[in-house]
Structures are given as C-alpha cells and as structure tokens.
Amino acid sequence: MVQTPNKILTLEEFLALPETKPYCEYIDGKIIPKPMPQGKHSTIQGELCPTINSVVKVQKMGWAFPELRCTFAGRSIIPDVAVFSWARLPVDENGDIANTFAAAPDWIIEILSPEQSHTKVTKKILHALNHGTQMGWLIDPDERFIAVYPAGQQPLPFEEIESVLPVPEFCQGLQLTVGNIFGWLKVTA
Numbered sequence: 464m465v466q467t468p469n470k471i472l473t474l475e476e477f478l479a480l481p482e483t484k485p486y487c488e489y490i491d492g493k494i495i496p497k498p499m500p501q502g503k504h505s506t507i508q509g510e511l512c513p514t515i516n517s518v519v520k521v522q523k524m525g526w527a528f529p530e531l532r533c534t535f536a537g538r539s540i541i542p543d544v545a546v547f548s549w550a551r552l553p554v555d556e557n558g559d560i561a562n563t564f565a566a567a568p569d570w571i572i573e574i575l576s577p578e579q580s581h582t583k584v585t586k587k588i589l590h591a592l593n594h595g596t597q598m599g600w601l602i603d604p605d606e607r608f609i610a611v612y613p614a615g616q617q618p619l620p621f622e623e624i625e626s627v628l629p630v631p632e633f634c635q636g637l638q639l640t641v642g643n644i645f646g647w648l649k650v651t652a
Contacts, residue, residue: 474537486530489539490587497541503604503648504574508543510647511572515546518637523549525569525633526560535567536594540587546570548633567591570631572600588612597631607645 472480477489486497500508508529515527531545545568553561571591573584581603588599592614599612611619611629621628624642 474534474539478534478539486532486541488541488587490590491538495583498576498578500543500574501576504543504576506647507574507602507604507644511544511644514639514643515544515634515637519546519549519634522636524636525549526552531564531568533564533566533568533591535565536590538590540591542568542571542587542591543574544570544572546572546631546634548631567594567596569596569633570598570600571596572602575601575603575605577605585610597633598629600628602644604645604648607641609641609644 471492472489472494474489477494485499487494488497489495512527512529515525519525519527525546525548527544527546529544530541532539532541533545545564547564547566548569551566551569553564553566555561568591571588573588575581575584584601588601589612592599592612597614601610601612603609607622609621609628611621613619613629619629621641624640624645626641628639628641628644630637630639
C-alpha cells in the first residue's frame, strides 16, 4: 500500500487495496506502515492473547485478537491486541466470527517497538478511547513501564512488578501484574 504524494486516498479506497506486509494503517488520511515486531514485542503479544483468552474467552466475556484490523471513526488501525466484549463480537450469517470489525475494540493494547513513536501510539489509544474503547494499555518493554488509560480518566503509571494492572469491567476475573507481563521476556534454563 504505497500512497503517491499527489493523491490522498479515502478510507473506502484504502480498504479496497490488497493487504501488504508490513501491515498499514489509515490515520488522518495517511497510510502508515506498522513497524515489524521484534523479539520483546512479539513475545509479549504472543503471551497476552492466550492469557487473556484463557479467562475472558473461556467464560464468554470477550475475545482477544492479535493484529486485528479495526475500522471506525474514519480510521483503520491494527492494534497489537484488540479485545472485544462478547456482546460486541461481530458475527457473519453463519454465526461465525466476522472477517470485518467495523468498531473500536473495548480494550486496546499497544506494545511499543524500539523505533515507534510513543506519541503516535498514544494518539491511537486516545482516538480509540474517544470512540467507545473502555481501556487502553501502552506497554514499553525497554522501560519496563505500562501506562493504563481508563476511559474518561487520567492515565495510570505502572512499573512495580507486584502491581496488579486494571482491566476493563467485562474482564473481571483476569488478573495480570507488571511482573507477569515482563516476566514473559525472561529466558530461563
């Protein structure tokens, strides 16, 4: 998805283009390639989805998806992890999970990669919060820091390993600590 400097694509034109790798997002009329995940990013993302789903999907409270395109409010973004409450899961005519998610996730989780702009990722979380997302997390593996963005509240900082991280209301029963998240990065013999 390469955008020529003289032509701005509409969201509909962008969505009609074939998917590429790396994936691209459509934000404020611009096509922005997502950085390719590296080791720490991939490790946390790979552990988060099954960990969340082991509680919320099993109990039909919600479902966590890695790298899911979510199109809403004039943007098409691909959060590192998008969690939808069970009641808001889009389904097709067969009752299967839909291919298209035309809504903001209920919980958006972004994992900062070394070359990513903290500001751009924060703006993505804030946009989602302004359009119905209940909570956002920004995980910074290098700083061992997690910023939690509850809807309508000030962001909350977490870095102490024993700190229990807030989760959205529909995920009650899911308990994760800062130590759980960053503990996944340790290679043990």
